[in-house]
Amino acid sequence: MNKPENQKNQFKRFTWTTPVFGTCLFKLLLCLLFLVKSNSAFSQDNKEYDYSTGQPMPNEQNQTTVNPNESTRNFPLMMFEASLGAGFSVGYELREVFEYGNGLELGFSFNLLSNNKLSVAPVFHLNFLNNYYDIDTQDNLIWWGFGAKSNYYLLDRNKGIWNFYPSVSVRYNRINNYVSPRPGFAGNSITVMKGGGLSYSLGFGIVRKSNYLQFDYQFFNPVTKIDKDLINDFNTTSGLYEPYQFNKTRMNFSYIGLTLGMQMPLGKNR
Numbered sequence: 001m002n003k004p005e006n007q008k009n010q011f012k013r014f015t016w017t018t019p020v021f022g023t024c025l026f027k028l029l030l031c032l033l034f035l036v037k038s039n040s041a042f043s044q045d046n047k048e049y050d051y052s053t054g055q056p057m058p059n060e061q062n063q064t065t066v067n068p069n070e071s072t073r074n075f076p077l078m079m080f081e082a083s084l085g086a087g088f089s090v091g092y093e094l095r096e097v098f099e100y101g102n103g104l105e106l107g108f109s110f111n112l113l114s115n116n117k118l119s120v121a122p123v124f125h126l127n128f129l130n131n132y133y134d135i136d137t138q139d140n141l142i143w144w145g146f147g148a149k150s151n152y153y154l155l156d157r158n159k160g161i162w163n164f165y166p167s168v169s170v171r172y173n174r175i176n177n178y179v180s181p182r183p184g185f186a187g188n189s190i191t192v193m194k195g196g197g198l199s200y201s202l203g204f205g206i207v208r209k210s211n212y213l214q215f216d217y218q219f220f221n222p223v224t225k226i227d228k229d230l231i232n233d234f235n236t237t238s239g240l241y242e243p244y245q246f247n248k249t250r251m252n253f254s255y256i257g258l259t260l261g262m263q264m265p266l267g268k269n270r
Helices: 018-039 092-097 227-239
Strands: 076-089 101-111 116-130 137-152 164-179 190-208 211-221 225-226 253-268
Touching: 018 101, 076 116, 101 137, 116 164, 137 190, 164 211, 190 227, 225 227
Parallel strands: none
Antiparallel strands: 076 101, 076 253, 101 116, 116 137, 137 164, 164 190, 190 211, 190 225, 211 253
């Protein structure tokens, strides 16, 4: 039995896009340039800095004698991290509909080693991707999750104001795909697809004082399924004698992201 043409094309997407990613990237680079310019006074490499204030530590002549076996580091055990990001899709199924997106990430970073180079953080992230389906309807994807990430800093975090680190993370994610009226149009939102699964990311970041810029590649192949209400509506109007079956499937949602964030020291120093 041939399906009506409008049913064959039920899940096709238009790929009209706006330059969201280019605008966000330009803003991120401007913010980084501002941070570099405004903190040029801290460019000395031969001094130690108090991380919490960004000021050089006092000279040895002005310090009281301490036990050589006692740690003289002054670095917080825990930090609050927040970042905004922009990215673009590289997974085949995701790129067909949503090319660019924006994101938010929050977390608490803990220093695990006495040299302050290894940090582990529980994190929460939220990504939002949207595209114009037609002149009055837009297609949306909410992608949120939680998990843990780890950074390994290559330089002593108490000396200088620049540092570099590789980063890895593992997260559990949920996705919700729905269509809604574009701004200025009336109508109801309709859920199209839901799903979830684990994602894995590899990245590299640059830190300057308490600000960081990170680039990462996220591997994500969630299990997805069509919304039940949409399936029931399809079977009601299709004229089939037996209910039409929609099977769960994995989709390639891999994603490249660029984030600009800040760190806020919390609690006591080590």
